[in-house]
Amino acid sequence: MKGMLLKDSILLKKNMILSAAVFLFIGLLFVLVRISMEHGNLAKDEEIRQSLLSNQFLFYYISPLVLFLMGVDHVAGTIGLDMTSGWMRFLFSETGDRSRYVRGKICFTVLEYGGMLLIAFGYLWLMTALSGESITWSRAGNLSIIWLLCLSAALLQSLLTVGVENKEKAQIIMMIPIILLYFVFSGVMINKLEEMYLNDGSTPLDVLREELMAAQSWLIPAAVIGSAVILTGGYFLSVEFLKRREIK
Secondary structure: OOOHHHHHHHHHHHHHHHHHHHHHHHHHHHHHHHHHHHHHHHHOHHHHHHHHHOOOOHHHHHHHHHHHHOOOOOOHHHHHHHHHHHHHHHHHOOOOOOOHHHHHHHHHHHHHHHHHHHHHHHHHHHHHHOOOOOOOOOHHHHHHHHHHHHHHHHHHHHHHHHHOOHHHHHHHHHHHHHHHHHHHHHHHHHHHHHHHHHEEEEEEEEHHHHHHHHHHHHHHHHHHHHHHHHHHHHHHHHHHHHHHHHOO
């Protein structure tokens, strides 16, 4: 397993560097905006400053979200490469242990996302410190929910890649529930929330923030349970898929 982790880390070195670079670029922009709101040109325009302050919660989560999303396809990409390069056939002809292969991929995914979570919390601490605030349970909970959803997406993408034996097909299949969820959320929930709250002068972002905070009590347990189900089910299904398919 150590050899597999090393191989995947080498294969994904450029991808991880790119993800880190994009995260740093976006994060630095938000840091500069936050500093300008207190000491720069944005501090001189009170209207713009107040507008940014009312929506600054987005500063805390956009950069981590981009980082987490860029990692969704990483391990699935190595699985696709293992299939097309013949490495998987070589490995299974030597050991025949499908479960060890799947455990290695899951372990790499969890380790990668664990590192991302530490980076994201460091960024959250910096942004809250620049705002003269501290990390609250609510903010930590929101970040954890985003992390669990993206971790689940990464595990599901890897499972689909093993199941359909093609990374591109797996990506297309993954897009179907994402698009459906987007239309359901934007077409139904936003309209409902606007009817409930916008009459008092709230913005859609205010509504979204309030609803996320109110839903944390059940969203966090649901995200944890969902991730555990995908992790456990994905493991057994992936092993079964690999046992039944002919490795080319």
